[in-house]
Amino acid sequence: MRFIDRVRIQVCAGDGGNGAVAWRREAHVPKGGPAGGDGGNGGDIWLVADEGLSTLLDLKYRQHHRAQPGRAGAGAGKNGRGGEDWVIKVPVGTAVYFEGVAGDPGDPLPWQDDEAQSGIVVEDDDEGMENVWIVDGQQFAGPPVVELDGEDADEDDEDDEDDEDDEEDEGEPDDAALALAIAASLDAGELGGPLPESAQELLDAGATPAIIAALPQGASITEGAQRRNMRDKRRAKREVRPTYERGDLIGDLQDHGDRLLVARGGRGGRGNIHFRSSTNRTPDRAEPGTEGEARWLRLELKLLADVGIVGYPNVGKSTLISSISRARPEIGAYPFTTLTPQLGVVSLSDERTMVVADVPGLVDGASEGRGLGHEFLRHLERTRVLLHLLAPDPTEGREPLVDLEALEGELRRYGSMFDGRPRVVALNKIDTPEGEAMIRRTRRALRKRNIPLFPICAVTGEGTEALLEALWRRLVLVRERERSGLG
Numbered sequence: 001m002r003f004i005d006r007v008r009i010q011v012c013a014g015d016g017g018n019g020a021v022a023w024r025r026e027a028h029v030p031k032g033g034p035a036g037g038d039g040g041n042g043g044d045i046w047l048v049a050d051e052g053l054s055t056l057l058d059l060k061y062r063q064h065h066r067a068q069p070g071r072a073g074a075g076a077g078k079n080g081r082g083g084e085d086w087v088i089k090v091p092v093g094t095a096v097y098f099e100g101v102a103g104d105p106g107d108p109l110p111w112q113d114d115e116a117q118s119g120i121v122v123e124d125d126d127e128g129m130e131n132v133w134i135v136d137g138q139q140f141a142g143p144p145v146v147e148l149d150g151e152d153a154d155e156d157d158e159d160d161e162d163d164e165d166d167e168e169d170e171g172e173p174d175d176a177a178l179a180l181a182i183a184a185s186l187d188a189g190e191l192g193g194p195l196p197e198s199a200q201e202l203l204d205a206g207a208t209p210a211i212i213a214a215l216p217q218g219a220s221i222t223e224g225a226q227r228r229n230m231r232d233k234r235r236a237k238r239e240v241r242p243t244y245e246r247g248d249l250i251g252d253l254q255d256h257g258d259r260l261l262v263a264r265g266g267r268g269g270r271g272n273i274h275f276r277s278s279t280n281r282t283p284d285r286a287e288p289g290t291e292g293e294a295r296w297l298r299l300e301l302k303l304l305a306d307v308g309i310v311g312y313p314n315v316g317k318s319t320l321i322s323s324i325s326r327a328r329p330e331i332g333a334y335p336f337t338t339l340t341p342q343l344g345v346v347s348l349s350d351e352r353t354m355v356v357a358d359v360p361g362l363v364d365g366a367s368e369g370r371g372l373g374h375e376f377l378r379h380l381e382r383t384r385v386l387l388h389l390l391a392p393d394p395t396e397g398r399e400p401l402v403d404l405e406a407l408e409g410e411l412r413r414y415g416s417m418f419d420g421r422p423r424v425v426a427l428n429k430i431d432t433p434e435g436e437a438m439i440r441r442t443r444r445a446l447r448k449r450n451i452p453l454f455p456i457c458a459v460t461g462e463g464t465e466a467l468l469e470a471l472w473r474r475l476v477l478v479r480e481r482e483r484s485g486l487g
């Protein structure tokens, strides 16, 4: 899973100024020669990578960009002033695509039929674990809880790129017998009745009924679940990709200070000074300036969420993200309201922005794949700072400090990637009597471990400013660490 910030902008470079037709006028010279100066060149439009920015948000609110035109030439051989370049700051890592020529207002937009949306979109990752079942060479998505005898097709996967049809020739694991049994029993018309024991076992192991029903006669499960299907995905993507790639990649701004010329200004026309010749001493023509380039661009930035909000269901994660950003996730008085990660861009003073993700799905046992377990932890892997959100009554019978411990436990069990990742702990719902009563106790308990507590009310916004500043301070440290190559 990755987040892509995408925005389209129109860039119109300045037109060149016209050359002038003018004559020298001096005392005692009745008819002077040509003296019309050149028009100035139109301003160019540049994109410049700036490490101070982390999203394309600014450009969403400012879509049209125009550089100054060149001034026209004038008499007495004066050249028109060139138009100033227009420089647009973009975050480091921005890729720039050509979308089409910008026509007149009201013209159809070049991407009218395009499916690629603007805004922050979530796309499937092309790497990482995916739970799939391979049944007779056919691939089924499976639920995230399956593990069959540690079966892992990883190595096979690296080598069989070109001969996928050969899978049946491979030695069949034990599952095959089970699958065959199910297939046979299904064929015998037992689908409506109670499932045969073998099928039940497979169900218990995590196969969906759809998978079981789809087993053709004589089918075999040739590969277990939990297969790393990176390459397959990537191949699929290559085929799907063209619908997203309307235009060519103009450039990639990978380092702070990288510059990219995206629209060239028009050239200034020459004044009549240049057209004097031996046969024509009084040329009355000058060149007009040429038009500046006008284009639609698509900018894309892969986002890493700066802050991941983690917390048990119902603690108010979605409420918080909607109060600190423009994100509008669903909010419900019941657990598991949010099933896909929600991203919000948080703007702080002085043009500081950070991306906050509400990551759903935490339950005890997530590190073993319970609930949306691995999915959930994988999203979190891609965040820089963790915000633990606690609340007095997330679900029946829960206790914030116990929740915090449990959460930390899940992270530790999942892997070492969270070690050393900065965390901030906030206690939500302090507007309720239970919440208020909990502040001192929680704070005292955390102080013993040198962890500060930020009491907040996500509904009213109380306390969120201090929380955001604390998150920002840690984010700055992480970004610095990344920049110096230690991250």
Ligand SMILES: Nc1nc2c(ncn2[C@@H]2O[C@H](COP(=O)(O)OP(=O)(O)OP(=O)(O)O)[C@@H](O)[C@H]2O)c(=O)[nH]1
Binding pocket: 311, 312, 313, 314, 315, 316, 317, 318, 319, 320, 330, 331, 332, 333, 334, 335, 336, 337, 338, 339, 360, 361, 428, 429, 430, 431, 432, 456, 457, 458, 459, 460
């Ligand atoms: N009193 C009070 N209620 C809150 C506060 N923040 C959230 N709530 C309520 O708590 C409930 C859960 O809020 P959500 O934001 O959906 O919680 P969540 O953590 O996103 O929940 P899931 O998506 O299910 O994991 C809702 O009924 C909110 O109105 C708060 O600061 N004070």
Ligand SMILES: [Mg+2]
Binding pocket: 317, 318, 319, 329, 330, 331, 337, 338, 358, 360
């Ligand atoms: Mg939610």
